Amino acid sequence: MSIIELSEVRKTYPLGKTEVQAVKGVSFRIERGDFISIAGPSGSGKTTILNMIGLVDRPSGGEVLIEGKPTSKLGDRELTTLRHETLGFIFQSFNLIPVLNVRENVEFPLLLGAKRQPRKEAAEWVDFLIEEVGLSDWKGHRSNELSGGQRQRVAIARALVTKPKIVLADEPTANLDSATGEQIIELMKKINRDLETTFIFSTHDAKIVDIADHVVRLRDGLVTENFRRERAGAEA
Amino acid sequence: MQTAMLAFRNLSRQKRRSFLLGGAIAFGIMIVTLIDGFAGAFVDNVSENFSNLLAGHVFVEGVEKSPKGRDLEIIRDDAALREAAEAAGIEAKYVSRRSGLQGSLKFAGRTATLAVQGVDFEAETFLAERLALASGSLDDLPRDGIVLPEPIADKLGVEIGDRLLVTTRTYSGQQNVGEFAVAAVIKDPGILGSVSAYAGRDYVNELLDLAPDEYQALSFYLPSLKGMDEAGDRLHAEVSSRLQAFERKAPGAEGGNPVLAMMRGEDEETWTGVKYRVTTLNDALAQVQQIVDVLDVASLVILLVLFLIIMVGITNTFRIIMYERIREIGTMRAVGMQRGQVRGLFLYEALFLALGGAVAGLAVASLVMLGVGLIDFGLDSPLFLILRNGHMSFRLDWARVAGKVAIVAFLTLAAAFFPARSAAKLDPAVALRTAV
Ligand SMILES: Nc1ncnc2c1ncn2[C@@H]1O[C@H](COP(=O)(O)OP(=O)(O)O)[C@@H](O)[C@H]1O
Ligand SMILES: [Mg+2]
Numbered sequence: 001m002s003i004i005e006l007s008e009v010r011k012t013y014p015l016g017k018t019e020v021q022a023v024k025g026v027s028f029r030i031e032r033g034d035f036i037s038i039a040g041p042s043g044s045g046k047t048t049i050l051n052m053i054g055l056v057d058r059p060s061g062g063e064v065l066i067e068g069k070p071t072s073k074l075g076d077r078e079l080t081t082l083r084h085e086t087l088g089f090i091f092q093s094f095n096l097i098p099v100l101n102v103r104e105n106v107e108f109p110l111l112l113g114a115k116r117q118p119r120k121e122a123a124e125w126v127d128f129l130i131e132e133v134g135l136s137d138w139k140g141h142r143s144n145e146l147s148g149g150q151r152q153r154v155a156i157a158r159a160l161v162t163k164p165k166i167v168l169a170d171e172p173t174a175n176l177d178s179a180t181g182e183q184i185i186e187l188m189k190k191i192n193r194d195l196e197t198t199f200i201f202s203t204h205d206a207k208i209v210d211i212a213d214h215v216v217r218l219r220d221g222l223v224t225e226n227f228r229r230e231r232a233g234a235e236a
Numbered sequence: 237m238q239t240a241m242l243a244f245r246n247l248s249r250q251k252r253r254s255f256l257l258g259g260a261i262a263f264g265i266m267i268v269t270l271i272d273g274f275a276g277a278f279v280d281n282v283s284e285n286f287s288n289l290l291a292g293h294v295f296v297e298g299v300e301k302s303p304k305g306r307d308l309e310i311i312r313d314d315a316a317l318r319e320a321a322e323a324a325g326i327e328a329k330y331v332s333r334r335s336g337l338q339g340s341l342k343f344a345g346r347t348a349t350l351a352v353q354g355v356d357f358e359a360e361t362f363l364a365e366r367l368a369l370a371s372g373s374l375d376d377l378p379r380d381g382i383v384l385p386e387p388i389a390d391k392l393g394v395e396i397g398d399r400l401l402v403t404t405r406t407y408s409g410q411q412n413v414g415e416f417a418v419a420a421v422i423k424d425p426g427i428l429g430s431v432s433a434y435a436g437r438d439y440v441n442e443l444l445d446l447a448p449d450e451y452q453a454l455s456f457y458l459p460s461l462k463g464m465d466e467a468g469d470r471l472h473a474e475v476s477s478r479l480q481a482f483e484r485k486a487p488g489a490e491g492g493n494p495v496l497a498m499m500r501g502e503d504e505e506t507w508t509g510v511k512y513r514v515t516t517l518n519d520a521l522a523q524v525q526q527i528v529d530v531l532d533v534a535s536l537v538i539l540l541v542l543f544l545i546i547m548v549g550i551t552n553t554f555r556i557i558m559y560e561r562i563r564e565i566g567t568m569r570a571v572g573m574q575r576g577q578v579r580g581l582f583l584y585e586a587l588f589l590a591l592g593g594a595v596a597g598l599a600v601a602s603l604v605m606l607g608v609g610l611i612d613f614g615l616d617s618p619l620f621l622i623l624r625n626g627h628m629s630f631r632l633d634w635a636r637v638a639g640k641v642a643i644v645a646f647l648t649l650a651a652a653f654f655p656a657r658s659a660a661k662l663d664p665a666v667a668l669r670t671a672v
Binding site: 047051054056057076077080081083084085088089091093095097098099100108109111112113158159162 | 238242245246248249563564566567568569570571572573574575577663664665668669
C-alpha cells in the first residue's frame with residue numbers, strides 16, 4: 001500500500017466571476033521512505049498539490065488517500081489530528097513562531113496534541129533533533145537572531161518532532177542562497193535515510209530536483225513526468 | 237498551559253499597543269475603584285458618626301409650637317413615654333436622655349463651632365466605656381465640665397482645666413453665654429463625632445433654659461441593628477395611643493429622608509402642648525444609603541460606558557492582530573493546532589491584558605487613595621461630612637472589587653471573542669498563503 005495516493009485530484013479556485021483550474025486531474029502514488037520532488041515552474045500547481053497532500057486544503061474533486069485511507073470526508077478536527085500525528089511541515093519562509101526560542105519552536109507541536117509523551121523522553125528527543133540539525137549552541141535564541149539557513153534547520157527539527165511518517169516541504173530552499181539550499185536538502189536526505197521518513201518537497205530549481213529519487217513534474221496543473229531514479233548504492 | 241504561555245508572550249510583541257489597551261483598562265478600573273472606595277468609606281464614616289452622635293437606634297423627640305410658630309424641641313415629662321416603651325416591648329441595651337446645644341467656643345482668640353451634647357453621665361455609664369480618653373478624666377466631672385474631641389481641643393489650643401467661653405441660644409432661641417471647664421479630651425471618634433462634645437446635662441439644660449428634669453431626645457440603644465424599624469413602629473403605635481404623635485414616614489416615601497419629611501410636615505401643622513416624633517437611625521440614614529446607592533449605580537454605569545469604548549478598541553486591535561499573525565495562525569493550524577486552541581490563544585491574550593490592566597488600575601487607585609488620604613482638608617472644611625479627621629478616607633469591599641475585575645475580564649473577553657473566532661475559523665491554506 002502506498003503511503004500517499006492521489007486519485008484524479010482537481011482543484012479550482014474562484015477568480016472573480018470565473019474560476020482558475022489550478023490542478024486538473026492528477027494521479028500518482030508516493031511510497032514509504034520516498035524522497036520525492038514535486039517539480040515545475042511557478043504557477044504549475046505545486047503549492048496547491050502539497051496543500052492537498054498536507055490536508056490543509058481540500059480538493060475540488062478526486063481523492064487524497066493517506067495510508068490507504070480516503071480523507072475527503074473528514075472534518076476539520078479529524079484532519080487537524082491527522083496532520084498533527086502523521087505529517088510534518090517545512091515552509092518556504094520558515095514560519096517560526098517569533099516569541100519562542102529555538103528549543104521552544106521545535107518542541108511546540110509536541111504540546112498541541114491530546115497525547116503526551118513522558119517529559120524526559122520528549123526533552124531528549126527535542127535535544128537530539130536540535131543536535132541533528134546542528135543548532136545545539138542556539139537553543140535559547142529566537143528566530144530573529146538566526147540566519148535563513150539556521151531558521152530552516154529549526155523548521156526541519158520542528159517538522160520531525162512528532163515523529164511524522166511524512167514531511168512536506170514547499171520550496172524549502174527558495175529563500176536561501178544555492179549553497180545553503182543544497183545543505184538543507186542534503187540534511188533532509190540524511191534524515192530521510194536515518195529515520196526513514198518520507199519527504200515530499202517542491203522546487204523549481206533543477207539542481208535540487210537532481211537530489212530526489214522520485215520526481216513528479218508538473219505543468220499547468222497536470223503531471224508531465226513521473227519517474228524514479230535508480231542510484232548506485234541505493235539498492236537493497 | 238502552552239497556549240497561555242504563548243498568549244502571554246504575544247502581549248509583549250507590540251509593547252506600545254499592549255500598554256495603550258492595558259492602560260485604558262487600568263484607567264477604567266482605577267476610576268471605579270476610586271468611586272467604590274469613596275462610597276465604602278462614606279457609609280462607614282457616616283453610620284459610625286451618627287450612631288456615636290445619636291447614641292441609639294430608636295429615638296423620641298418632643299416638639300412644642302412657640303407662639304411665633306417656631307418648633308421648639310423639649311420633653312417635659314417622660315413617664316408616659318416610658319410606659320409606651322414598655323408596652324411596645326422595647327428591649328434597649330441603653331436608654332439615654334439628652335439635651336443638645338449648638339455653640340461657639342472661644343479660647344485665647346480662637347473659635348470653634350460645635351454641638352455640645354448634654355448627657356447624664358451617671359445614667360449613661362456606657363458612654364464612659366465608649367469614649368476613648370486622650371487626657372483628663374470623666375470621674376468627678378465638674379458641673380460645667382466639658383469633654384472635647386481631640387481635634388477641637390488642638391484647634392483651640394486648650395488643656396485640661398482651661399476655661400472656655402460659650403455663646404449659644406436657649407431652646408426657645410434667645411442668645412445666651414456661659415463658660416465650660418475642659419475636663420477631658422477624647423480621641424477623635426470620626427467625622428461627625430469630631431464636631432461634637434459632651435457636657436453634663438444639668439449645665440447644658442441651664443444654658444438651654446430647660447429645667448433639670450427636662451430634656452430633648454430619648455434614645456434607645458438596641459442590642460442589634462436588626463428589627464430597628466419594627467421597634468420604631470411599635471413604639472410609635474404605643475406613643476400615639478397615649479400622647480400626640482406625628483405620623484411616621486417610610487424611607488423614600490416622599491423621595492427623601494423620612495425624618496426631614498416629618499419635620500417639614502410639622503412646619504405646616506399647629507398644635508398645643510408637646511407632640512412626639514418617633515424615628516430610627518435607618519430613617520436618619522435613609523439619604524446616606526440613597527447617596528451610596530447612586531454612587532454604586534454610577535460606578536457601574538461609568539464602568540460600562542468606559543468599557544463600551546474600550547471594547548471597540550479591543551475588538552479592532554484583535555482584528556488587526558489576527559491579520560498581522562495570519563501566517564503564524566496558518567502555521568500553527570498546519571502543525572496540529574485545533575480551532576479551539578487558536579481561539580484560546582486569542583482569549584488568553586485578552587484575559588492577560590484585562591488582568592494586567594486591572595492590577596495596574598488597582599495599584600494606581602491605591603496610590604491615589606493613599607495620596608489623597610494624606611491631604612489635610614482641615615476640620616472646618618465644607619467637605620467635613622465625608623471626611624474622617626479632616627482627611628478623605630476610602631474603604632474597599634474586596635468582593636466588590638473582585639466583581640468589577642470579573643466584569644472587566646468578561647467584557648474584554650467578549651470584545652476579543654469575535655476576532656478570536658474569526659482567527660479560529662481561518663482556512664489554514666488561506667492563512668498560509670496570505671502575505672503580510
Ligand atoms: N487562492 C487562489 N485563488 C486563485 N488562484 C489561485 C489561488 N492559489 C493559486 N492560484 C492559481 O493556481 C495556479 C497554481 O498555483 P500554485 O499551486 O501556487 O503554483 P506553484 O506553487 O507551482 O507556483 C496558479 O495559476 C495560481 O495563480
Ligand atoms: Mg508555490
